[in-house]
């Protein structure tokens with residue numbers, strides 16, 4: 298068959314109704330590689346329906362699966378650990394095994410919260426110590442995926458942007474709270490490396506193109522406190538009359554939190570055509586249109 302008549306490879310995006318899955322669908326057009334994108338929302342493919350996943354996979358034979366669907370919020374996972382396990386681990390295992398048998402690539406999205414946050418600047422060789430049900434399921438799923446040498450695990454930090462439901466990005470959550478007149482208590486001593494979901498999506502498409510495999514950290518290059526994130530967003534949304542107080546994780550009485558899950562991205566950067574942005578600088582240039 299000539300190149301002109303070849304059909305482009307099918308790529309599944311699970312969780313296409315969520316923040317990062319949606320960003321991947323939107324940003325696919327900016328990447329010149331031909332592919333047939335199959336955005337899968339929950340209504341198209343319920344991850345709790347294992348036979349449905351298997352049947353559809355065998356029918357469509359995707360060359361790659363970017364697996365964004367998850368029970369992604371910690372309170373939901375804590376409230377229902379069995380559901381969190383089924384969605385975050387079991388379904389991932391089914392996809393990893395199917396992809397492996399078919400010679401397809403799986404990209405699995407994990408989290409900086411696999412770390413306990415006692416050290417910061419984590420590299421891929423640092424030991425994990427999850428503090429929550431959500432993070433525990435991600436650690437289990439990472440192991441399941443990394444059993445297969447062709448698959449890719451990307452640990453992300455906080456992602457922001459515009460989600461289809463309007464409430465998935467950290468910026469959307471914060472702005473919603475301000476719109477309701479809430480005063481936000483944001484910690485000055487809890488650190489993450491935030492990044493735009495669109496930048497995450499651009500990086501993922503480049504890594505898919507390179508058929509990257511193994512474990513990588515992928516996040517913004519600036520370590521920022523939750524309080525600073527709030528200040529930066531407040532400057533962007535003065536119309537919401539943002540109100541923030543500077544809190545401290547030391548005074549916090551709830552379930553355990555990881556104070557500094559900043560990550561080192563030296564391993565992934567050579568595989569990308571662009572530098573991972575500093576959040577404050579990125580916000581100055583793109584904030585108004587994307588946040």
Ligand SMILES: NC(=O)c1ccc[n+]([C@@H]2O[C@H](COP(=O)([O-])OP(=O)(O)OC[C@H]3O[C@@H](n4cnc5c(N)ncnc54)[C@H](OP(=O)(O)O)[C@@H]3O)[C@@H](O)[C@H]2O)c1
Nearest residue numbers: 312314315316317339343344366367369406453455456465
């Ligand atoms: N966003 C971040 O800051 C961040 C940070 C680190 C890691 N991650 C990881 O990155 C991935 C994508 O995150 P995200 O922010 O895009 O999450 P999200 O906005 O919550 O999207 C997750 C999607 O998964 C879908 N889903 C949940 N249960 C499902 C099921 N049983 N069957 C099919 N679909 C189901 C959800 O559907 P509904 O819309 O119907 O609920 C939602 O659209 C997740 O694995 C997350 O853990 C995200």
